[in-house]
Amino acid sequence: MAGKEREKPAKKKVVEKKYPMKEQPAAERIRNYKEVPYGYDVETAVKEARRCLQCKKPVCIDGCPVEIDISAFVLAIANEDFAEAIRVMKSYNNLPAVCGRVCPQEDQCEKVCVLAKKFEPVAIGRLERFIADYDYEHNIAPPTEIAPPKDKKVAVVGAGPAGLTAAGDLARMGYDVTLYEAFHNTGGVLRYGIPEFRLPKAILDQEVEYVKSLGVKVECNMVIGKIFTIKELFNDLSFEAVFIGTGAGLPRWMKVPGENLIGVYSANEWLTRINLMRAYEFPEYDTPIWAGKNVAVIGGGNTAMDSVRTGLRMGAETATIYYRRSEKEMPARIEEIEHAREEGVVFNFLVAPDRVLGTDDGWVRGMELCRMELGEPDESGRRRPVRCEGSQYEVECDMVVVAVGTYPNPIIPEATPELEVTKWGTIKVDEETGMTSVPGVFAGGDIVTGGATVISAMGAGKRAARGIDAYLSDK
């Protein structure tokens, strides 16, 4: 392959577009659960890395919620020094194979990349994924340094990205870490929410194995707040600090009539049955699912895209998104929206259900929708949808997935009255340290921010690990 010469990429003519990544053709992939993009091969990755200008002020780093030294790892790939690239990456990010696949790069590093002003940005996400996958295949990362044991116990609650990151970092600092998870398996949303075709579970398993290899003990089937309260973790199990990363897993409903009809799923139920419980392999796996032929999904985020694309793979003839704002406001990753379109998903903007219509025996038969228009911006800065009265119309469908957001999980706050929460039910923390109103108790991820992103949850896990270390070192 090319690449003997080491001339500075910036001197060359700029390659205007990202090198494309091969993908499974749409017609084929809607009949399987295999991952859609195949990832870069070595040659393409190196070529893509050489598009980078190696800016003096790499603004991409400011765009990254965990401030990965992007220009350094991209340069290492350009130089074909993959061990160095993964070393840089892992010093910032414990889960690069996940982030390379699911981060909204177009809103983060790639949004601010200097190249993006005139051309396409460097494909930072694809390079991140490349280097993580290359490492798993060739095992080139230098072994992680683990500090000598500190003989202090820390409990981490919730094995999503926030908890996995906090646990991994604390173990590296030498703490004796136990990770408690309510489900029978780790990963949080990465396991029960994000489908196999977007994030293969084998990748997640490798990332979890890595965290375990750092010495983290994982205990599943433990609903903290029920089996042990936070206080009991301190008093009965002698933990000296606790991190809460229990996520925002409670489904939000539309609160319209007909929402409890059969065939109406929360996105969480639809995705959990399929991803965590593997109902798509029923009856080889025991968990049943009922999948419609004309699937309607309400919402415009990643969860909605995952739900609708899963609908197709479960055999839907039509799969339709109904979103109450316009395409511009859709919070989903651009790649997911594009993939959904290629797969034949139909998008309806500026509409919202007034009710779900049912048959006499309680099954969904359609929806009554109301058109919307965009009014003034709301607190989130997005223009608020306003109903167009009299515009109501009916559509037919036999299944509805409600993907309009989630609430924080209340089990721990309810069982821990001394823990201060906001009016939205999220846990209040000190931005810097992640410490809650209860000394020694830290929190981060979706339970603090409400539904956000994998990388912001990881960032919060990292900050809290440092906060816990500082707290326990002073004690």
Place this chain on the structure above:
Amino acid sequence: MGFKILGRDDITTESVRMVVAAPFVARKCEPGQFVILRLDERGERIPLTIADFDRGAGTVTIIFQKVGKTTYHLATFREGEEIRDFVGPLGRHLDLGKIGTVACLGGGLGIAPIYPKVRALKAGGNYVVSIIGARRKDFVILEDEMRAQSDELFVTTDDGSYGLHGFVTDQLKLLLEEGRKFDTCLAVGPIPMMEAVCKLTAAHDLPTLVSLDTIMVDGTGMCGSCRVTVGDETKFTCVDGPVFDGHQVDWLEAKARQRRYHPQEREAMEKFETERGTA
């Protein structure tokens, strides 16, 4: 790493009792709560009421009726074998305190889950009148245990092979017509039975609590599979229940939701029987 079965007996041809080593669950659980279990890597997650527990021994007792693939499969587990996952205690703990005279109705597979509630009511100083019913005599379970924890016990069978010929509601109706007064009624069983009890008690202004056995996945409020309309509100059985005001439950919806996977459940059962060669 699973949860070991320390004791197992067939209490009728269709019901099994198991004592499971689950010290952390045993340490914390209270009457009215449940566990969710998964038998193996391919298993589904199903809720079962905690029938009894022994904090000292670190055990939790479950009693289940063989009704579908998972319960039939669980019934084949022997002493010493392990259940892969066993999560709990889930649901709200039912603390009724002292309310006076309570009618406790357990129908069929509802007898096992009502038993711990009866025991708690009795321990709380209430006068407990229990009525348990089954299809026929040999399906009546926990009669001795129930008798020991109740001030009065009535038994009914659908075919009249034991006790009153009829349903638990028939027995309750007789008592109400005799002029017996109750402060509260508690009913656990199949939906048609609980619905019938509620219809009867509504006519007598007798407050009635029911314990719902909805289809669940996580059991921690994350999916809404277990949702039920109570009054004007949607409630999640796993976190808001399982006990609700029976007069407020939308039974029509609850019935439809409970049936929603029947074809799949049958398919899974048939596959299981074929594979086991027990068809």
